Amino acid sequence: MSGFFKLLARNRLALGGLIVMVAVVLLSLLTPLLPLANPDVIDTANRFKLPLEGTALLGTDHLGRDLLSRLLWGTRLSLAVGFVAAAVAATLGATIGIVAGFYGGKTDNIIMRGVDMLMAFPYILLALAIVAALGPGLMNALIAVSAVNIPFFARNIRGVTVGIAHKEFVDAARLSGMGDLRIIATEVLPNVIPVIVIAISTTVGWMILETAGLSFLGLGSQPPQADLGSMLGEARSALITNPNTSIIPGAMILIIVMAINLLGDGVRDALDPRLKSGALSRPMPATRVDRKAPIPTASDDALLALRDLHTQFHVKGRVYKAVGGVDLSVRPGECLGIIGESGSGKSVTALSVMGLVASPPGVITGGAVYYQGQDLVGAPYETLRRLRGDSVAYIFQDPQATLHPLYTIGDQLIEAVRVHHPKGKAEARAHAIDLLKSVRIPNAEDRINSYPHELSGGMRQRVGIAMALANDPEVIIADEPTTALDVTVQAQILSLLDDLRRERGLAIIFITHDFGVVAQLCDRVAVMYAGRIVEEGPTEAILNTAAHPYTARLMACVPELGGGRRRLAAIPGLPPGVDQLGIGCAFADRCDKVQPACRAADIPLAPLRPGQKVRCIHPEPARPEAVA
Amino acid sequence: MAGYIIKRLLSAIPVLLGISIIVFVIMAMIPGDPATAILGSYATPENVEKLNRDLGLDQPMIQRYFIWLGNMLHGDFGRSFSLNRAVLDEVLERFNATLVLAGTAFVICSLLGVAAGVISAARQFGLADKLITFVVLLGISIPSFFLGMMMILIFAVDLRWFPVSGMWPIYGDRDFTALIRHLTLPAIALAVVAAGVIARLSRSAMLEVLRQDFIRTARAKGVHERSVIWRHALRAAMVTIIPVLGIQAGFVLSGAVYIEIVFQWPGVGRMLVDAILTRDILLVQGGVVIVAACYVMFNIVVDVAQSLLDPRIKT
Numbered sequence: 001m002s003g004f005f006k007l008l009a010r011n012r013l014a015l016g017g018l019i020v021m022v023a024v025v026l027l028s029l030l031t032p033l034l035p036l037a038n039p040d041v042i043d044t045a046n047r048f049k050l051p052l053e054g055t056a057l058l059g060t061d062h063l064g065r066d067l068l069s070r071l072l073w074g075t076r077l078s079l080a081v082g083f084v085a086a087a088v089a090a091t092l093g094a095t096i097g098i099v100a101g102f103y104g105g106k107t108d109n110i111i112m113r114g115v116d117m118l119m120a121f122p123y124i125l126l127a128l129a130i131v132a133a134l135g136p137g138l139m140n141a142l143i144a145v146s147a148v149n150i151p152f153f154a155r156n157i158r159g160v161t162v163g164i165a166h167k168e169f170v171d172a173a174r175l176s177g178m179g180d181l182r183i184i185a186t187e188v189l190p191n192v193i194p195v196i197v198i199a200i201s202t203t204v205g206w207m208i209l210e211t212a213g214l215s216f217l218g219l220g221s222q223p224p225q226a227d228l229g230s231m232l233g234e235a236r237s238a239l240i241t242n243p244n245t246s247i248i249p250g251a252m253i254l255i256i257v258m259a260i261n262l263l264g265d266g267v268r269d270a271l272d273p274r275l276k277s278g279a280l281s282r283p284m285p286a287t288r289v290d291r292k293a294p295i296p297t298a299s300d301d302a303l304l305a306l307r308d309l310h311t312q313f314h315v316k317g318r319v320y321k322a323v324g325g326v327d328l329s330v331r332p333g334e335c336l337g338i339i340g341e342s343g344s345g346k347s348v349t350a351l352s353v354m355g356l357v358a359s360p361p362g363v364i365t366g367g368a369v370y371y372q373g374q375d376l377v378g379a380p381y382e383t384l385r386r387l388r389g390d391s392v393a394y395i396f397q398d399p400q401a402t403l404h405p406l407y408t409i410g411d412q413l414i415e416a417v418r419v420h421h422p423k424g425k426a427e428a429r430a431h432a433i434d435l436l437k438s439v440r441i442p443n444a445e446d447r448i449n450s451y452p453h454e455l456s457g458g459m460r461q462r463v464g465i466a467m468a469l470a471n472d473p474e475v476i477i478a479d480e481p482t483t484a485l486d487v488t489v490q491a492q493i494l495s496l497l498d499d500l501r502r503e504r505g506l507a508i509i510f511i512t513h514d515f516g517v518v519a520q521l522c523d524r525v526a527v528m529y530a531g532r533i534v535e536e537g538p539t540e541a542i543l544n545t546a547a548h549p550y551t552a553r554l555m556a557c558v559p560e561l562g563g564g565r566r567r568l569a570a571i572p573g574l575p576p577g578v579d580q581l582g583i584g585c586a587f588a589d590r591c592d593k594v595q596p597a598c599r600a601a602d603i604p605l606a607p608l609r610p611g612q613k614v615r616c617i618h619p620e621p622a623r624p625e626a627v628a
Numbered sequence: 629m630a631g632y633i634i635k636r637l638l639s640a641i642p643v644l645l646g647i648s649i650i651v652f653v654i655m656a657m658i659p660g661d662p663a664t665a666i667l668g669s670y671a672t673p674e675n676v677e678k679l680n681r682d683l684g685l686d687q688p689m690i691q692r693y694f695i696w697l698g699n700m701l702h703g704d705f706g707r708s709f710s711l712n713r714a715v716l717d718e719v720l721e722r723f724n725a726t727l728v729l730a731g732t733a734f735v736i737c738s739l740l741g742v743a744a745g746v747i748s749a750a751r752q753f754g755l756a757d758k759l760i761t762f763v764v765l766l767g768i769s770i771p772s773f774f775l776g777m778m779m780i781l782i783f784a785v786d787l788r789w790f791p792v793s794g795m796w797p798i799y800g801d802r803d804f805t806a807l808i809r810h811l812t813l814p815a816i817a818l819a820v821v822a823a824g825v826i827a828r829l830s831r832s833a834m835l836e837v838l839r840q841d842f843i844r845t846a847r848a849k850g851v852h853e854r855s856v857i858w859r860h861a862l863r864a865a866m867v868t869i870i871p872v873l874g875i876q877a878g879f880v881l882s883g884a885v886y887i888e889i890v891f892q893w894p895g896v897g898r899m900l901v902d903a904i905l906t907r908d909i910l911l912v913q914g915g916v917v918i919v920a921a922c923y924v925m926f927n928i929v930v931d932v933a934q935s936l937l938d939p940r941i942k943t
Contacts, residue, residue, distance in 0.1 A: 113646070114646075116643070116646075117643060117646035117647065117649075117650060118650065120643050120646070120647060120920065120923070120924055120927070121647065121650070121878075121920050121923070122878035122879070122881045122882035122919065122920065122923050123878055123879055123882055123883075124879075124882035124883055124885060125881075125882040125900075125916055125919055125920060126650075126916075128882075128885065128900055128901070128904065128912070128916070129651060129654050129655075129912065129913075129916045130654055131904060132654075132655075132900075132903070132904045132909065132912040132913075132916075133654045133655055133657045133658050133909075134657065134658075135907075136904065136905065205768075205769065209771050212771055213771065213773065213886055216771070216773050216886065216889075217885065217886070217889060217901050218901070218905060219901065219904060219905075229771075232771075232773065232774060232777075236777060236890070239777055239780065239781065240780075240781070240785050240792075243781050246774075246777055247778075250771065250774035250777065250778070253770075253771050253774060254766075254769055254770050254771070254774065257769040257770075257771075258765060258766070258769035261765060261768060261769050262765070281752060281753075281835070282749060282750070282752050282834075282835050282838040282839065283838065283839065283843075283844070285847065285853040285856070351844075354848065356844055356847060356848055358839070358844075381853075385850050385852065385853075386850065387850070388847065388848055388849065388850035389848060389849040389850035389851075390850055393848070393849075394845075394848040396841065396844075396845060396848075398841070401840065401841040401842065402841045402842055402844070402845045403842055403845065404842045404845070404846070404860055404863075404864065405842070405864065405940065406863050406864055406867070406937070406938060406939065406940075407863070415849065415851065416849045416850075419849060419850050419851050419852070419855075420850055451939045451940070453939075453940055467845075467849065470849075
């Protein structure tokens with residue numbers, strides 16, 4: 001509860017709304033005690049006095065009544081009616097919703113049908129019909145406004161209740177012999193109260209507006225009693241000659257409803273778990289770059305080279321060092337594998353290349369990415385955009401989520417071509433069909449009109465590859481493109497990529513956690529752990545003579561067909577959180593060869609054997625028999 | 629597609645029946661002798677007798693409902709006693725004016741609301757976002773009748789850009805320009821609240837979509853950011869936005885009542901308020917049923933639009 005108020009207080013706008021609301025409520029509670037003129041005393045000699053003219057602070061209305069007094073009494077009435085209407089609608093709506101959601105089945109069906117019928121009415125029309133039947137009057141307006149809001153509460157609360165009614169703790173309560181009423185009161189109600197509060201906070205403003213509206217139409221409070229709406233309604237006939245009599249009650253309604261809405265937004269943000277994490281922020285077109293250290297220079301003639309790349313996530317004052325200084329490079333026609341556990345930073349490394357790390361919260365804090373000698377990290381957005389997909393293309397994992405669900409695959413392929421190469425629609429379409437054929441999609445001419453949901457997982461992945469190939473890129477970065485697929489499809493896709501590399505001289509960066517895939521496709525491998533490369537070298541050398549204890553342990557986890565009675569050794573412990581990395585080796589806590597020196601200082605990635613580099617001061621000896 | 633439309637039309641039948649039942653039940657809440665209550669100040673002995681005969685008011689509730697329903701299906705909604713005119717004729721004539729007003733307002737609020745929401749999301753936390761968020765908050769907090777009155781003061785009385793009220797000039801031609809001049813202020817006043825609600829929901833729908841993986845794919849393809857926002861993201865967000873537009877259509881249609889009063893617009897809302905104040909119950913009843921039925925039909929249009937937009941919906 002105190003957390004809730006803290007969150008609310010942090011939201012300055014909501015706090016402002018709260019302060020205004022408290023002031024208005026206090027004022028209307030104190031109204032009977034204040035030395036105000038009688039709001040209903042008519043004094044036609046003093047009609048339409050302006051504010052501060054004469055004795056009345058805010059002037060007088062068309063009958064010479066004191067406007068300040070009428071305003072405060074009217075506010076009191078409007079607030080009371082609005083809050084009572086909200087309370088009635090919430091109580092009845094919640095009851096209906098809980099009953100429907102808790103009992104389900106036929107009860108639910110009948111109730112929700114009725115609710116749907118009520119919701120099929122245009123909102124205010126229903127209120128008008130009710131007032132028509134009951135006759136004009138403030139009480140009847142209150143009934144009408146709460147009645148039309150009941151369906152909204154019922155539907156929302158039913159939704160939450162259905163979710164709760166099937167939870168284990170409710171079953172447990174039932175098994176322990178508790179009655180329905182007690183289960184609802186002790187198990188269901190506490191869980192739906194936040195939803196009720198959110199629903200009230202978003203609708204009470206509406207209800208005040210609606211009651212004011214009915215009064216404005218002359219269907220609510222009847223003279224001489226006046227709420228804010230009927231004050232406005234009465235003042236309307238003198239709108240042009242004496243606008244202040246209209247502006248005063250109108251502005252009051254605006255202030256009250258605005259304060260309630262601000263407060264309501266704050267309450268919702270504080271109570272809704274989805275919004276609590278502040279996760280609803282959009283990623284910018286390119287990852288934010290904030291490099292403090294000097295920028296490393298391009299050192300060799302590689303096609304694509306990452307130099308001391310640092311990418312971090314800044315979330316609520318914590319810094320997650322997802323990539324902590326990575327050096328990598330690929331040459332044309334070469335395939336580089338990046339291997340590591342989930343969370344080791346391999347995907348973030350790959351996405352950093354083209355500035356595709358979601359930002360916020362991602363920030364590239366150091367290093368450089370050289371493509372043909374040009375630094376992409378510091379490049380302006382337009383340069384980056386021109387290279388994306390045209391020179392450096394991505395293949396992502398899980399094409400179900402990575403293809404746009406509402407465009408045909410043809411449209412998506414054609415777009416990929418046309419965004420870089422202005423071609424006619426027909427020409428681009430023919431090219432798209434060729435692309436689909438090149439990834440061996442049968443009936444490409446028909447398939448091009450399919451939507452992603454109409455294809456199988458393997459087909460979608462091929463579409464993803466076709467899209468990456470659309471502009472004949474120099475580099476393809478494939479982020480676990482086969483993880484979601486079954487083994488036969490996986491093999492097909494790997495051989496497809498391998499062919500393309502040989503035919504087109506593609507450079508491929510292949511990210512995976514699967515040594516089998518690495519062995520099949522990659523020339524070189526880099527092993528990542530906690531955001532850094534711990535070992536790098538030719539595939540053969542790494543697979544046969546892994547030097548870093550982590551690589552060795554990782555390979556010992558891989559079961560092998562016909563591998564005999566070898567024990568599968570899981571690595572004890574978990575990878576360290578990248579927000580609390582110490583100095584020294586990140587693997588030290590899980591390593592059985594750990595020495596004090598391992599934790600003393602930063603360990604460089606040092607050459608060990610020709611082509612093989614390792615970040616370890618006690619590398620494993622070459623033991624060819626270990627993988628035999 | 630044709631099959632889907634027919635299916636949706638058939639599914640509207642129980643909803644329409646439900647609406648008629650609800651209206652009937654509400655009207656049955658009127659206390660006292662029905663005929664006298666319905667006729668109110670028009671309860672002359674002849675009228676009472678005629679109404680009793682027409683509506684079968686001496687019969688049990690269930691029978692009365694079916695008589696009423698049968699009459700409606702024959703296009704007989706009864707007679708307005710205050711206007712001495714068939715309810716259907718009066719409602720249809722008034723409904724035209726309301727449709728012009730509410731239809732224009734709906735177009736304005738949809739375009740403005742969605743555009744504001746998209747821009748707000750695309751520039752999240754930027755100046756445009758803050759500005760739009762503030763204007764939207766103001767828009768959803770101001771009573772439309774108060775806004776209308778202030779617009780009359782500023783744009784009609786002070787600046788004299790638009791006429792103060794009415795749908796047509798009292799003297800002069802009833803042509804299109806005259807209509808636009810009379811329509812501008814009320815349509816905007818009516819659109820503002822709905823535009824605010826639509827903008828809010830569009831913004832959050834867009835923010836939700838912009839975090840999806842397929843947006844990253846579009847960016848990885850090198851698609852222009854403008855196109856990422858307005859093509860890729862908006863298309864996906866429309867799936868969430870369109871039902872909201874449907875709901876807001878109901879608000880605009882029924883909220884027109886305030887604007888019709890403020891701007892003296894000869895619409896069905898003003899007719900209903902007058903009918904309620906003169907206790908012309910049959911006119912209220914007919915007006916409510918007809919407007920609600922039109923809204924149900926409009927929601928079918930919304931559903932069909934939704935199915936055209938989202939190929940994943942089985943048609």
